[in-house]
Amino acid sequence: MSSTVQLILLLLVLIGVAKIGGALSAALGQPTVLGKLLAGVLLGPSLINVMHWEIFQSSDLKSTIHYLSELGVIFLMFIAGLRIEAHELREAGKAATWTAILGVVIPFLGGLLSALAFGYGLIPAIFVGLLLTATSVSISAQTLLELGRLKSRVGTTLLGAAVLDDIIGLLLLSIFMATQTSDGNFMTIVWTIVRLVGFLAVAWFLGQRYLPRMLERVKKMRTNEPVLTFAVLVVLGLAFTAETVGHLAAITGAFMAGILLSHTDVRDEIDRSISSFTYAVLVPIFFIGIGLNTDLSSLSGAAIPMAIILCIVAIGTKIVGCGLGAKIAGLNQREAIQVGCGMISRGEVGLIVASLGVQNQIVDTNVFSLTVAVVLVTTLVTPILLKWSFKTEPLPSLHLALEPEDEVLAIG
Structure with a gap:
């Protein structure tokens, strides 16, 4: 049998099993995302291990699925950005910033403690701490879409915070990695920050200025x-x-692309076209x-x-940290x-x-196994x-005072 077949x-x-899993999950009143994830665990090395069946012996299959999966999350985040109004994201600025920090x-x-x-x-412990700063908002974005809450105050805060969280977390990771290399001097760290901030500023400026003109052509x-x-x-x-x-x-780049195209007159056309294939396959x-x-x-x-302790810490610290950040910015207790x-x-x-x-020998494979457990559970x-x-x-578990549901979000 050829690799293509x-x-x-x-x-x-x-795709068939994922759709069936999603349908069963929806029938039980749960987000379809959960069913798809559990279907993956069922087919993975933990149980059935479908990728090692004799019929799937091509060495390229695993990498191909990986690349398609990466494209899936890229276009999912693009769609999430495309469905967010730019002014709504700006209004969530203060809440998103505090939530991300x-x-x-x-x-x-x-994670460090x-x-x-x-x-x-200390060095491996710092890295474990950095591991727990990561946020993958793709699943939350999909769940919010299913709940019809993506454009709510919670949805815009969540997506905005996820972008800032990604920026802050990867900036810290980049700085940490720079200090662990032979040329990890002060100028290397400064250059890392300059490149990161420079990219965001230039991409946003050029996108706002030239994308509409290019679209017309x-x-x-x-x-x-x-x-x-x-x-x-x-x-x-x-x-x-x-x-x-x-x-x-x-x-992050894909999400920014969605935001930049969200205020154009072809947004709905792009949304319909890309969403169809993305949700059907990727x-x-x-x-x-x-x-x-x-x-x-x-x-x-x-x-x-x-692994158990780390999973508990991973869940609890995000709820407390992000929840407190959102609360400080003006969201009510429930939000x-x-x-x-x-x-x-x-x-x-x-x-x-x-x-x-x-890969950089900062931690051993045991830490990767712990990360797998944290990723799966979270x-x-x-x-x-x-x-x-x-x-x-x-x-009342966060010990925060309740506020009216109609409180207006402060703009920061």
Whole structure:
């Protein structure tokens, strides 16, 4: 059987099972995301291990699924940005900023202290702290879309905070990695910051200034789907430059592309065209791919206690940190908890950071196994807690005073 035929069969299995899992989850009153994730775990090395079946022996299959999964999260974040009004994101500025700052600081301290308590050295402990600062908001964005809350005050705060969280967390990671290399001097750190800030400023300026003009010319082109093609090129271009120039995650560039195109007169056309293929193919592959890359058996008995503690810390510090940040910025008690629940998932971001630490010999493979456990647990609980938070009354557990539901968000 050729590699192409193997890929066709594998996609048939993965997309089909993901859709069935999502449908079953929806029938049980849960977000479809949860069903797709559990379907991935079922097919992954923890149980069925479909990628090692004799019929799927092509060495290129795993990398191909990985690349399609990466494209899925990139276009998912583009769609999320496309459906957010720019003025709504600006109005969420203060809340997003405070949420992101405390959503990085408190999880970092929680991870650092937990690692130190289990006997890790200072450098590995710092890295574990950095691991817990990561946020993968893709699952929350999908859940909010299903709940019809993406454009709510919570939704805009969550997405804005996720972008800032990504910037702050990766900036800290870049600085940390620079200090661990032979040329990690002060100027290296300064240059890292300059590139990061410079990319965001230049990309936003050029996008605001030239994208509308370019769109007007593109619409006059005599070719098939000129607007859709242009939008795809913008997404891929900003995702690429975010990684290579700005030292940011590609999803940040994709989200920015969505924001830039969200206030154009072709937004609805782009949304309809890209969403159809993305939700039919790429998004199911992305969600089920998380499970395919998760091997629960990689955790040894000695690591289980730390894995449990780290999962608890990962969940609790995001709820408390992000919740307090949102509360300080003016959101009420219930909204603060909703924001905190939406920022729990580490997803692929945590795995990428962990892989970087192993490759640079900062931490060993045991830490990667712990990260897998944290990623799996936080990914699975995020849609459950997020949906639950929209159905329950405000909780007093953060010891914060309740405020009226109609309180106006302060603009910062």
